[in-house]
């Protein structure tokens with residue numbers, strides 16, 4: 183079977199920068215608390231009317247240029263998001279239309295923070311069996327319109343940002359380079375430790391006035407529980423993906439984790455016994471962009487010269503589901 187490879191990567195974030203000082207005006211929080219507990223200094227928010235498919239379209243054009251491909255070369259889209267433009271259809275179909283891709287197939291993956299790695303694994307499988315030859319793997323989120331930007335929602339509101347990252351995945355011309363392994367896990371027993379209850383198919387009208395009044399459409403999180411599981415599952419899944427690929431931690435040039443909290447990234451480095459610089463973090467500038475955070479971080483790291491041809495890179499994520507996943511890539 184042919185190996186798949188990321189041949190192009192790029193990201194796009196909205197222009198509007200929202201600093202911690204901006205959030206201080208909306209809720210009882212402080213720059214000092216946010217920086218100390220999360221490492222975040224600023225994030226980007228869209229202007230009203232902009233959805234994940236819009237952000238993804240911009241990132242996709244840049245990623246295709248990076249791969250040296252034209253839009254017409256794309257033969258499939260895998261779109262990871264939990265903030266899709268509408269309940270249905272999926273944002274993949276909207277992106278397909280935005281790019282003018284006629285009847286090219288498109289699917290959504292609704293898997294929270296691990297969505298991009300699940301999407302990459304899906305594209306990898308399609309390319310390896312020869313079904314598709316130029317797949318857009320998208321992570322895009324507009325979290326800002328779904329946050330409770332008041333003191334009642336401050337634990338979640340300070341964490342999230344908007345953005346999109348896209349990878350172009352194609353057959354690898356060089357067998358030694360490309361996606362070497364993908365591993366995926368989930369534990370639905372923790373579904374309600376990180377979730378948004380509504381809109382829900384369980385009630386008529388998907389939303390009741392009571393649910394609206396109680397803010398049950400906003401994301402809810404048991405922060406400490408998420409933190410505890412994340413710091414265990416990240417190292418575990420990184421080592422599992424390396425074992426599956428037949429490589430060891432000391433061969434890794436860079437780990438690119440989902441950007442959940444700088445303290446989680448630091449704890450992952452510590453538990454693995456690797457220098458903090460080996461775990462790439464840019465949460466300071468973009469916050470947690472859920473499914474978009476890995477492709478944004480990977481593109482950022484590559485653009486900074488931290489990912490070079492031949493480097494062994496591990497992408498790893500943990501989040502809602504709980505679901506967690508990792509992929510080893512020879513760049």
Ligand code: UT7
Nearest residue numbers: 210211212215219295336337340405406408409442443501
């Ligand atoms: O993408 C995956 C999803 N999310 C994550 O991975 C996040 C995982 N969890 C975390 O990162 C952390 O649990 C948080 C950053 C969310 C919270 O940090 P923490 O150190 O666990 O704080 P805490 O929830 O224990 O709250 C400590 C205090 C509380 O006040 P009291 O009860 O001690 O008086 C909170 O009410 O901080 C208060 N607090 C805030 N204060 C100022 C909570 N949020 C804020 C805020 N600003 N934004």
